[in-house]
Amino acid sequence: MRAIVTRDLTLEPQTAAHAEQMFVTLSDPAIYEYENKPPQSLEWLRERFTKLESRRSSDGTEQWLNWVIRLPTSELAGYVQATVHANGHAAIAYELSSAHWGRGLARQAVQAMIKDLVEHYHVKLLTAVLKRANQRSRRLLERLAFALASPELYAKYDVEPGELLMWREVSDT
Numbered sequence: 137m138r139a140i141v142t143r144d145l146t147l148e149p150q151t152a153a154h155a156e157q158m159f160v161t162l163s164d165p166a167i168y169e170y171e172n173k174p175p176q177s178l179e180w181l182r183e184r185f186t187k188l189e190s191r192r193s194s195d196g197t198e199q200w201l202n203w204v205i206r207l208p209t210s211e212l213a214g215y216v217q218a219t220v221h222a223n224g225h226a227a228i229a230y231e232l233s234s235a236h237w238g239r240g241l242a243r244q245a246v247q248a249m250i251k252d253l254v255e256h257y258h259v260k261l262l263t264a265v266l267k268r269a270n271q272r273s274r275r276l277l278e279r280l281a282f283a284l285a286s287p288e289l290y291a292k293y294d295v296e297p298g299e300l301l302m303w304r305e306v307s308d309t
Contacts, residue, residue, distance in 0.1 A: 140248045147203035154204045155182035157212045166234035170267035205245045216249045224260035226253055242276055254306050262304045277302045
């Protein structure tokens with residue numbers, strides 16, 4: 137993994153050293169209106185980040201690519217991540233503190249990650265799962281050329297009721 141620099145932010149490979157700053161960022165309650173819950177504690181987050189530093193699942197079949205989003209002010213705004221499979225498919229996710237919503241930072245970060253996934257990890261198909269009610273995330277993915285998945289694609293993924301599966305084919309040309 138490498139750092140990815142864009143016009144307004146830097147994606148840094150996530151490490152346990154980011155846990156303290158990210159704990160503050162990920163403690164924003166607005167983030168969890170639709171998804172997950174805040175980290176249990178700083179220690180829990182540090183342990184999680186330490187595990188993710190391996191960049192691979194325990195069976196070696198998945199690459200775990202996690203970047204923190206650093207602003208020019210040095211503040212961490214959130215993260216982007218991808219689970220890359222050997223078949224060229226990648227599941228992506230992202231989270232930004234609500235203080236940074238509506239500024240185009242999520243789009244810029246996800247676009248930069250996708251470019252890196254295509255160029256360096258040979259990803260051909262991207263998927264993202266989100267809560268049906270999360271219109272902000274759906275609009276972001278649509279702006280990035282994702283579409284709602286077909287029933288056939290849904291059958292291949294573990295999508296819960298109330299969730300949407302969006303996908304995008306990519307090429308390295």
